[in-house]
Amino acid sequence: MPRAMAVNVRPQREVVIAGVGLHPFGRFPEKAITDLARDAVVEALADSGVKFKDIQVAYFGHVYQSGATPGEMTLRQMGLTGIPVVNVENACSSGSTALWLAYWNVAMGMFDIALAFGSEKVPRGPVASTEEGSPMRFLGADFMMASYALGMRRYMESYGAPAEAFASVSVKAHKNAAINPYAHYKKVFTLEEVMNSRKIADPLTLYQCCPTSEGGAAAVVIAKDIVKHNVKNPERCVSIIGAALRTQKWSDEEEDEGGQITLAGKDAYEMAGVQPKEVDVVQVHDAATSGEVQSVEALGLVPKGQAWKWELDGEMNISGKLPVNTDGGLQGMGHPFGATGIRMIHELCTQLRGEAGVRQVKKAKIGLAQNSGAGGVATVFIVKK
Amino acid sequence: MTTAEQKPAARPLSSKMMKLTPDMKDGVLLGSKCDECGTYFFGAPQFCVRCTSNKLSRVELSKEGKLHTYTIVRQAPPGWQGQVPYILGSAVLPEGRHVTTEIVDCPEDKVKVGMPLEIVFRSGGKMMDGTEVIVFKWRPKL
Numbered sequence: 291m292p293r294a295m296a297v298n299v300r301p302q303r304e305v306v307i308a309g310v311g312l313h314p315f316g317r318f319p320e321k322a323i324t325d326l327a328r329d330a331v332v333e334a335l336a337d338s339g340v341k342f343k344d345i346q347v348a349y350f351g352h353v354y355q356s357g358a359t360p361g362e363m364t365l366r367q368m369g370l371t372g373i374p375v376v377n378v379e380n381a382c383s384s385g386s387t388a389l390w391l392a393y394w395n396v397a398m399g400m401f402d403i404a405l406a407f408g409s410e411k412v413p414r415g416p417v418a419s420t421e422e423g424s425p426m427r428f429l430g431a432d433f434m435m436a437s438y439a440l441g442m443r444r445y446m447e448s449y450g451a452p453a454e455a456f457a458s459v460s461v462k463a464h465k466n467a468a469i470n471p472y473a474h475y476k477k478v479f480t481l482e483e484v485m486n487s488r489k490i491a492d493p494l495t496l497y498q499c500c501p502t503s504e505g506g507a508a509a510v511v512i513a514k515d516i517v518k519h520n521v522k523n524p525e526r527c528v529s530i531i532g533a534a535l536r537t538q539k540w541s542d543e544e545e546d547e548g549g550q551i552t553l554a555g556k557d558a559y560e561m562a563g564v565q566p567k568e569v570d571v572v573q574v575h576d577a578a579t580s581g582e583v584q585s586v587e588a589l590g591l592v593p594k595g596q597a598w599k600w601e602l603d604g605e606m607n608i609s610g611k612l613p614v615n616t617d618g619g620l621q622g623m624g625h626p627f628g629a630t631g632i633r634m635i636h637e638l639c640t641q642l643r644g645e646a647g648v649r650q651v652k653k654a655k656i657g658l659a660q661n662s663g664a665g666g667v668a669t670v671f672i673v674k675k
Numbered sequence: 676m677t678t679a680e681q682k683p684a685a686r687p688l689s690s691k692m693m694k695l696t697p698d699m700k701d702g703v704l705l706g707s708k709c710d711e712c713g714t715y716f717f718g719a720p721q722f723c724v725r726c727t728s729n730k731l732s733r734v735e736l737s738k739e740g741k742l743h744t745y746t747i748v749r750q751a752p753p754g755w756q757g758q759v760p761y762i763l764g765s766a767v768l769p770e771g772r773h774v775t776t777e778i779v780d781c782p783e784d785k786v787k788v789g790m791p792l793e794i795v796f797r798s799g800g801k802m803m804d805g806t807e808v809i810v811f812k813w814r815p816k817l
């Protein structure tokens with residue numbers, strides 16, 4: 291029986307990101323999700339030099355499904371070219387899931403040029419994961435930020451981490467976002483302001499929970515062997531060398547510990563032939579500040595129980611040992627669900643291209659992006675230039 | 676309001692997760708055990724998510740647990756009808772499963788990871804049709 295391609299083996303066909311685009315994150319009452327998406331797609335195409343008529347397949351990441359087929363509704367504004375379009379939902383990792391599909395389509399030779407894009411308009415207020423009247427709601431357990439707080443408390447007890455370590459993640463995020471024109475929130479906060487902001491679920495305070503937001507992101511993915519004939523500036527292409535997607539796997543040791551981040555990380559590192567210590571710049575899912583601390587450890591980028599110290603010591607700053615979320619992350623950029631995963635890739639590409647200006651990490655060659663979704667899903671991408 | 680009017684009905688949150696005494700003031704937690712790998716689960720899943728077997732037997736679970744982690748929730752999440760702030764605790768049963776629900780009868784400053792807890796049954800509010808829902812909660816085990 292023929293063996294299927296293992297997901298931690300890099301296919302022979304090299305695939306690159308030729309262009310990326312972003313609609314600024316914020317509040318745009320006059321714009322629909324299709325407008326946010328379209329603007330990001332236009333920017334990605336212009337960035338790459340690829341024409342819309344040469345896109346062969348498109349995946350659109352989006353959660354709230356405002357009406358049917360929002361991907362098609364967006365792209366029909368670009369041209370009716372008859373290509374396959376699929377709308378993808380994987381909670382907060384919808385965008386990176388769309389990119390995962392685009393990458394593997396091209397890597398396996400189904401298509402040569404693919405588009406991954408995503409957008410969202412997230413309403414204000416607490417985000418629920420279950421439907422109205424669900425048992426979880428009667429138990430008071432349907433609260434994303436409370437779930438993060440539970441994990442945070444466990445980490446604090448296990449490693450003696452103070453609440454200030456987590457608050458410092460927000461301080462860094464907002465410092466980075468303040469120098470990022472695309473970010474939703476450009477205000478800088480002191481540690482005291484973060485610690486004293488409204489309590490949500492102890493020890494998480496308001497400024498440690500990512501803001502609800504609106505925005506769009508897009509990436510053009512192309513087979514390396516046809517870059518010369520399709521891409522404006524081939525030297526700006528960024529290679530995808532690791533692309534993994536995993537869901538929760540039963541663990542006898544750890545219940546509800548999100549082992550999918552570690553699993554996806556292992557797949558990606560193996561596929562890329564990269565060790566964690568070789569990663570120069572990182573994006574992780576900081577929906578709550580504790581998400582950043584726990585994700586970098588789950589990815590083996592920092593030894594277990596040490597990430598809180600690294601944060602306090604400033605090692606995750608742009609100038610630090612392990613720059614994390616250099617554009618502000620979910621905390622500072624805001625989190626329009628369908629766009630976030632591709633927004634992470636946008637920042638990694640900007641860094642690896644040396645175009646990050648005041649946010650530039652010196653000599654960034656290898657980047658890693660980890661995106662999570664409620665319901666136990668995680669993606670990990672590794673990119674290289 | 677006449678004396679002939681009936682009191683609104685009350686029912687358990689889920690007959691798969693709990694069995695209540697006739698007065699609904701007490702009860703037991705219900706679960707399942709996988710016949711193939713021996714893993715316990717809360718409620719009545721159709722499949723063992725550890726080994727994917729569909730051979731599960733219904734069992735009664737313990738009503739005590741050890742607190743694994745907790746948070747003090749200060750913003751009412753969607754559908755929450757109880758007081759705010761409230762303590763949300765995740766405790767481990769001897770059978771290995773975690774049960775996450777409110778911790779009652781416990782001052783905020785007395786919650787400690789590792790503390791022994793026991794299950795009690797209390798009102799969880801009302802459904803849309805006015806029916807009262809009885810849910811399981813944790814309280815400190817003395």
